[in-house]
Amino acid sequence: MTTVPDAARQEALLRLARQRKRTAAATGRATPTASPAAGPAPLSHAQHRMWLMDRLGQGGALYNVPFATRVRGPLDLDALAEAVTGLVRRHEVLRTRYAHDDGEPYQEVMTAGPVPVRVVDATGGGEGELSVEAARPFDLGAGPLPRVLCVRHAPEDHTVLLTFHHIAVDGGSLDVITRELDARYRAAVEGRDGQGPGGETDAGAPQYADFARRERAEGAATLDTGLTYWAERLAGARPVPLPRVAAPAGSRGEGHVLTTPLTAQTLEGLRAVGRDHRSTLFTVVLAGAFATLLETTGGEDLVIGCASSHRDRAGWRDLVGLCVNTLAIRTDLSGARDFGELLSRVRDDLLEAQGHRHVPFDLVTGRLGAAARDGDGNPLVGVTADVLPKPSGLRLAGTECEPVDIDLGTAKFGLGFYVAEATDRTGPRALVQYDRGRLDEATAQGLLDAFAALLTEVASDPGRPLSRGTADCVDRPVDGLPAAPLGARGEAVTAVFGELLGDDPGPDGDFFFLGGHSLLAVRVAERLRERLRLPLTGLDVLEHRTPRALAALLDERAEQRKLTAAAGSGGARRGPTKAGTVLVTGGTGGVGAFVLRELAARGRPVRALVRPESAHLVAGDGIEVAEGDLADPGSLRDAVAGVDAVIHSACTFTSPEVDVAAMRALLDGWRQGSFVFVSSVDAYGRPPVVDVTEDTPSAEPLTPYGRAKLDCERMLWEAAGTEGRGGATAVRAPLVWGPHPRLRDQLRWGATGALFQAARSGEPVVLPAAGAVPASGAPWSGAPWVHAAALARALVTCAERPAHGMVNAIGGHVGWEEFATELNRLLGSSGGIRPAAATASAPLLHRHRYRAEALAEELVERPGEDWRSVIAAMLDR
Structure with a gap:
């Protein structure tokens, strides 16, 4: 059982924090700060589980918490930014990163800084942009700072989206955040110093690190007593016997929601049933879930999970942080004749479980060991139930605010039964959320129908008799052949x-x-x-x-x-290769992975710079791993020392200041050989010509991302050829496509995410508006692109034969209409295509065509590198 770190570990963490602070001060980056209590804090048990899931590869968007509001009226964006910045300054957990020392994670608070509000104009409603932003993954090692996006539909009509990570907030936190942002926004609009809703100062805020320390410091005897209770209570329990289905590859964790309306009379009837049985509405809904499973699966010994809050202490009620736990409610349904009898059993079991709600569920599963899962690896708590209150949203002075629901398309449980309260737009509803990797839609729909029908009947007759379904049993295939040796x-x-x-x-x-x-x-x-x-x-x-x-x-x-190494060589001799090691940054990214393959094919020794938790993804024969991070200049300077060439393909995409600082550190350490920098066509800005060649000057406006790339190029030219350094090349690349998980994520959630998500959901794909480049050219809207393998060939060639300047790497151009048509075809979508309003603008608005001359030979298309083939490969079609 994990408790607070011992004195030696605590001292090691403090030394590490002090060292990082000195490094940060020397480089001018934001510094981590420790709470006065005892330096870096441990993670709470709930946070530890989130962190572990991230390390296991179960991060992505699964634990993102989008909080969106439609705001109609005069919205003051400066006041909004000031309010969010004040919120993050007051609550340290909103500016905390999660590092680890020898596998032991700890919290590290970063210095407060301004939180930007990104503003985009809506295209066809902007829903696609909101979905993409809400699903963009967080990097827990860099700190899950909240992201703020404002989609402008009209001058006085916006959707404001704040995206948090669950490791930092829960449902109770959103209530605190709503109250405080309301007060801070009002104060900023009125020109007053922003404060909390009660005039609180930042110094008086309860901090989550103190909550985590207290939880970890609670006596082992107390936890052992609770763990003994849960081990005895759950002894012999098995997961709910859900029907087994042949799930599509990669569908595990992909969620879908089905709903059906309930009448207001039904909801009020359920409340009355609860009052008559000394139960809450939640208890009635939980009992309804048990009854539905009894009648559909025949199981009489069932376990359903529910959430429990740790905000019962007065000091934690205004705390922002993850203060929830999972309770495993096990109920014996044998002999229960009617719903009223079942409800009484569920009520008693729930009350008993709540008496032990402070025992962290991850410790419970640890105590259970193998019994926490079945033979197929399904968790004991794979089904949940809850009552969903009216959705909450921001309240901003002088505006009309309405909550906006954003579905991430994920599922934390195999199956969830829910009742949603009525809203201003909809009546009460029954919902089923299911994991597509666990259930098919027909089965989920049948469960929803049964759940809704049961609730409707017991609302007027709690004495409704119960039936028993047939337990789901599927025999495993038996292979009579002798097993092959290992x-x-x-x-x-x-x-x-x-x-x-x-x-x-x-x-x-x-x-x-x-x-x-x-x-x-x-x-x-x-x-x-x-x-x-x-x-x-x-x-x-x-x-x-x-x-x-x-x-x-x-x-x-x-x-x-x-096979990858053999395919990368293409069977052709490339002439003699240069001796010496090549440093590749971003080796786990979509571009870097193809660069590593190309270097291996050419027989070049490689040093790959990767984050420690990702080192296993590149470790292999001929690859030396250098652990480091773009935000750690010292690791960058160490990685570049002694190599004979550098291919710098790593990029944060969202933090230009970090990218520029990383380039500076790499150039400081560069002392010999060539340097190849993967830049972007965004560095051109918006030149007043249609055909953009390699001698076209950059022109305003530039995006922050494009400006950072341009700044990095200028730094490279200043360093090249000095103090023994060799030649340099900046390779400006467009959208990169290729069969790699990171590139697939970019297709789904990056620049093209709005188009992909619309096609996948069967909705009309809204195209960016076409238009001519000022002063010349015909209307056109599309994008340049390059296959990752072709880009890798070009980059490695530049490392061996520097271009001594800036070059383009363009595989071709694709119009958005033909791209959307192909997406619809591959995804089987019937949603069609719809042009945007002529005045609309979007990040996808590319009206230029780019020319690649210096690298034309390396970029010649090989079999399978046309855009249709690569998109099909990225979609596994």
Whole structure:
């Protein structure tokens, strides 16, 4: 069981924090600050689970918390920015990063700075832009600062979206945030100093780090008593027997919501049933979920999870942070004749569980061990239930505000039963949210229909009799053939299982039943990466679970590595290669990954700069790993020392100041050989010509991203050829497409995200407006693009033969209409295409055509590198 760090660890964390502060002060970047209590704080148990899920690869948008409001009336954007900045200044958890020391995470508070409000004009309503922003992942190591987007529909009509990470906020936090932003915005509009709603000062705010310290410092005896209760209460429990389905590849965690209306009379009837049985509406809904599962699956020993708050202490009621826990409600339904009897049992079980609600659920699952999952790896708590209150939104003085719901398309549970309160626009509703990797739509619809019908009936007759369904049982296929030998990698997996799990697992020993859990999965993956030099994550261990299955996965990845290296050479000699190591930044990114393949094909030794938690993704034969981060100048200078060439492809995309500082650090360490910088066509700005060649000067307006690229280019020219440095090349690239997870994410959530999301959901794809470049050219709207493999060839060629200047890397151009048509075809969408208003503007508004001359030979299209083929590959079509 994890408790507060011992004195030695605490001192080590303090030394690390002081060292980083000195480094930050020397470079001018934002500095981490420690609370006066005891330096860097531990994570709360709930935060630790979030952090661990991120390390396991289950981050993405799953734990994003979008908070959107339609604001009609005069909106003061400066006042909004001032209010959000004051909020972040007051509550440290909103400016906290989550670093770790030897696998032990801790909180590190960053210095408060201004929070920008990004403003975009709406195109066809702007819903696509909102969805893209809400789903953009956070980097917990850099700090989940809230992001603010304002979509302008008209001069006095906006949608304001604040996006948080769940590691920093919960539902109760949003209530605090709403009250405080209301007061701060009003004060800013009126020209007063912003304060909290009660005039509180920043110094008086309760801080989440103190909450985490207190939770971790609670006596082990208290936790042991609670854990003993839960272990006894859940002994022998199994996950709800949901029907097994053949889920599409990659669909796990992809959520969908089905709804059906309830009458106001039904909702009031459910409240009356609760009063008659000394229960809340939530308890009645929870009992309705149990009854629905009883009648559809036949299971009488069921476990359903629900959320519980830790805000019962007066001092924490105004706290911003993650103060929730999961309760596993287990109810014996055998012999229950009617709903009223079932409700009484659920009520008693819920009250008993709430008496032990302070025991962190991740410790409970740790105590349960293998019993926390079934043989298919499904968690014990895979079903949940809740009552959804009216959605909340901002309240901004002088405006009319209306909450906006944004569906991220994710699911934290396999199945959820919900009742939603009435809103100004809709009546009460019954909802089912399900994981597409666990249920199909027909089954989910059947569960929703059964749930809604049951609620409607018991609202008027709580004595409604209960029926029993047929339990879902699907026999596993039996393979009568003798099992193949494990081979060397299987033996390595078996050995690591034995070392970390304390027993000889045999070839088919199940990780969970041997006592494995999430943190052990991370350690198993790390040890296997070190020994086998093959990519493996903790999530791989959780999903494959046995030495035989993991060996097969590792064999497959080893074969993929060989095929990739062979394919990258293209079977053609490129002439003699230069001796010496090439530093590649961004090796885990979409561009960097293809660069590593190209260098391997040319026989070049490589040093890859990657974040520590991502090192396993590039570790392999011929690749030296240099752990570092764009926000850590010292690591950049160390990585570049002694190499004979640099290919700098890493970029934050969202923090131009970090990108510029990183370029400065790399150039400081560069002392020999060539330097290739992956720039962007955004550095051209908006020149008054249609055909943009490599000698076209940049012209305003430039985006912050484009300006940062231009600044980095200028720094490169100043450094090139001095103090022994060699030649330099800045390669301006457009949209990059290729079959790589990061590039797939860019397609879905990046610049083209609004088009993709519309096509995927079957809605009309709204095209950016066409128009001519000022002074010349015909109306056109589209984008330049390049295949990642072609860009990699160009970059490596520039490292070997510097261009001594700026060059373009353009694979071709695609119009948005033909792009949208192909998306609709590949995704099977019937939503069609709709042009935007002629006056609309958007980030996708590209009216220039770019020419690539110096790199034309390397960019010649190879089989499979046309834009239609690569889009199909990115969509797995």
